[in-house]
Amino acid sequence: MDFSYSQEQKEYRKEIINFAKENLNDENCLEQYEPKMWEKTADFGLFGLTIGEEYGGLGESYQTAAYVYESLGYACKNNGFIFVINNHVWVSQNIIYLYGSKELKDKYIENMVAGKKIGAIGITEANAGSDALSMGTTAKKEGDHYILNGSKMFISNGPIADIFLVFAVTKESPKKITAFVVEREFEGVKTGTNIEKMGLHACPTSELFLHNVHVPKENIVGRVDCGSTILMQALEWERCYEFAPHVGVMQRIMEECIKHGKTRQQFGKPIGDYQSISHKIANMKTAIEMSRLMLYKIAWLKDRNRTAYTEASIFKTYVSEKYIKTCQDAVQIFGAYGYTKEYGLERELRDALASSIYSGTNEMQKNTIYEMVKMMVI
Amino acid sequence: MEKKIERIVLCIKPVKTDLLFQNSNADGEAFSMNPYELKALENLIKLKRNGEERFCLTCICMGDKKAKSILRRALSMGADEGILISDSIFAGSDTVATTYILQKAVEKLGNVKMIVCGVKTIDGETGQVPLGLCERLGFPFLVNGNEILKVKDTSVIYKYRNEKETKIMESKLPAVMKYRDFKMDLPIISLAAIKKGKKKEILLFDSKNMEIDPKRCGIKGSKTKVIEIKNKYNKKEKRKLEGNIQEMVEIIINLLGEGEEKKEGDFG
Structure with missing residues (x-):
């Protein structure tokens, strides 16, 4: 498995980060849907990343999509808006594109890629x-x-x-x-x-x-x-790619904690020098790396047209647990500042809490994981 | 028979990103476009997109393989052709040698109606390349171009600007323009544009295919030699102030006091 990024993937990452920072982080819209943001994102070409060029997409691999969506989460603070994108792209447009008839694809996909129709x-x-x-x-x-x-x-x-x-x-x-x-x-x-x-x-x-x-x-x-087959496929895609941005969000929050740990002084030294803080950050980094490995493995499977049902459940459960933990720890590291609305971490935590519920609760995922693994042992 | 579309050649100098931005991102590219050429590129692409202007926008970059990313970006932004001029024997070329190499590249390309260069590069700051190219190619020299407004078959209409005035000029082509407007921020490129840019080929021009005389390029063919380039920014100590206003005022007073003490000590 090759973990290096191609020049094109790096360019995509650079541009999505620039784009998101400039267009998606309006402080006044972090808690409301803004149609202009949708239009800009459509013009930027994000929705058609993995869709064929015949429908106005870019025909990129799922590996590239994993990297791009992770980068989106890293740069875009508006988790709700990312959720809008994910619901449109991965469980609506993508399902019609992969499992729909040609007639159905011709009817809807081009407009969905262009953002003219929301799914x-x-x-x-x-x-x-x-x-x-x-x-x-x-x-x-x-x-x-x-x-x-x-x-x-x-x-x-x-x-x-x-x-x-x-x-x-x-x-x-x-x-x-x-x-x-x-x-x-x-x-x-x-x-x-x-x-x-x-x-x-x-x-x-x-x-x-x-x-x-x-x-x-x-x-x-x-x-x-x-339809149950389609439903399972939709949930599998959802558990993979709706959680890819969370890996990027964790990275962004960890970086904020590192900066704070370096600049905030208590008892004559930066708080990051205390193990109670540095270990929390080390745990964040570990979670990010583990999540990333799982995400790239799933993307690798998807690029080979292979199922990732169990992997998706494992990924969803692990990422959501770590995402919530990262946000909780960030609030703790920032102390009273973290609890204020001004610093935005309480919003991150509120957004993160939903991740253990949507796409199937974590409790249900653990049932699925157990059902799948118990079949492996006779 | 339809007339062959003529080229406008934009010479882009790759400059070190950390010379441009004090806090350049470690993830970012090591090289960026010289800000004058970036602005000229946007200007020319806009003309093409607006419709009536029919020309092939050819971007040429001289440097090692790292400069390829600059060309790739220019192609993504909307340039038609990318030419990388690269050869180990070109290393160390000064403006005399560089203009010779660029002349050979322009001759190899053929069908060139205009060449645009930034007024200067932010590293070398010589501003000699456009003038040298005029001399070598025998083209007229258009100084202080601030915006290209229209490219006609045999002339160009542009905004001329110097320290005192701005005026609209029309000059005959072919010509070399020294472009003086600049832009620092990189424009955001859509994912589709990156993909489109990727499909365009970047051609490699080297000493062999340009039939370059090795004695006239690189250190051998240069009259001057760059000894060292330094970043002009000095890193300064940073400190984040925390607490209420009263506490922060006290911190600032103390900091100013420390400064005073140092000052006194310096004159000690």
Whole structure:
């Protein structure tokens, strides 16, 4: 495995850092969605990084994407906005691109790459969270269409999305689900008001209501009744690439702690010289390196078209735990300053806390990891 | 038969990044574009993008392989061609030898209607290269170009600026322009532009393919020799002040007091 970066990857990193620092860190927008930021990011070409050139993308490898998204997290302080990007790119656009028909790709991908259409995914329901397959949203075939009814909960990007990748039950016994591309413009589609959350405020979240929504059968992603496979794939991608920026965020926070440790003096010397501080920073560095290794391994698997289901669960769980710990330790290192709004670390911590919940709770990931490894030992 | 598109050649000098920026990023490139050429590059790309101007923008860089990243950036920004002039026998070339090498490069390229050089480089600061090129190529010399406004078939319209005045001039081509406006900050390039730039080839011009006389380049062909280049910035001690205003005022008073003491000691 080659850990060196190509010249092109280095250039991408340099530019995404410059771009994010200049365009995505407006202090007034760190806790709200700003459409201009979306437009600038689209013009910058981030959304189409791994999409083929025929749809306006760059056709880059997943290894490059891992590096670029890690760099995005490093340079962009607006974790909520990164979450908007991730939901659009990895669990909506990417799923249609990889598993959709040519017709479906031709219909949506170019506009999604250009940022003209924003994507979201609809899996969770009020009574179907970790047990996603117990969902109640239905899709009944009627001629060339499917009629969708039900509601989805906690839809990240919900209030701003144009395109929803919705999972609905198409067969009751045995229960089968199917993935559909649903446009906001379809009659019967509505989204609720923004759900106020603890963090990630720049990512609008809402319910999605589907009332007798006619969806053409061409809008099925993959095959009818095979939606659970698509769902698993979507979650796998989500667990890999939605967590890649967190590695960069940890790096940025660690660097802030190092600077503070060098300049803040107590009892006549920099606080970084005390082991209680330096060991916290050493732990941060260790976590970053371990996360990075796992991320690059997953990217390597993805570039070879191989599954990374277990790896994605391990990565998601490890990164989220370390991300939260890094933020908590940073607040502690900065002391009372860390607890203030002015320093921004309390926001980082609020944003980080969600990572142990979204993309499947860490408790569910550990169940998955155990289920997978126990099969390896007879 | 359609007329072959003529070239505008921009000579870009790679300069050490730490000469440009006091706190240059350790991750960053070791070399950057000379700020005058960066501004000229943006000016020419803008003309091309605006539509009517039809010319091939050729960027040439003289240096070792590290200079390639400068050309790659220029291509990503929108230049059409990148030429790396590199050969071990070119090392140590002064302005006399450099202009000879550049002359040979321009002749090899052919079809050149204008050459643009920055007014000076921020390391050597001689400002002799554009003048030397005019002399060698027999082109007219356009001094103090501050902005190129239009490139016509046989002339260029540009903003002339000196210490006293600014005026719009039109001059016949071919010519060499000494460009005096500058830009320090690197523009952000989109990921798509980087990818596009990567697809453009960077050609290598060396002593063989340019048919260079080895006696006229490098240290042998130079009249002057650079002994040392120093960074003009001196690192100063930094200290972050903490506490309330009263505490910080006291710290500043104490610091000023220390300064006074040192001053007195110096004159001791």
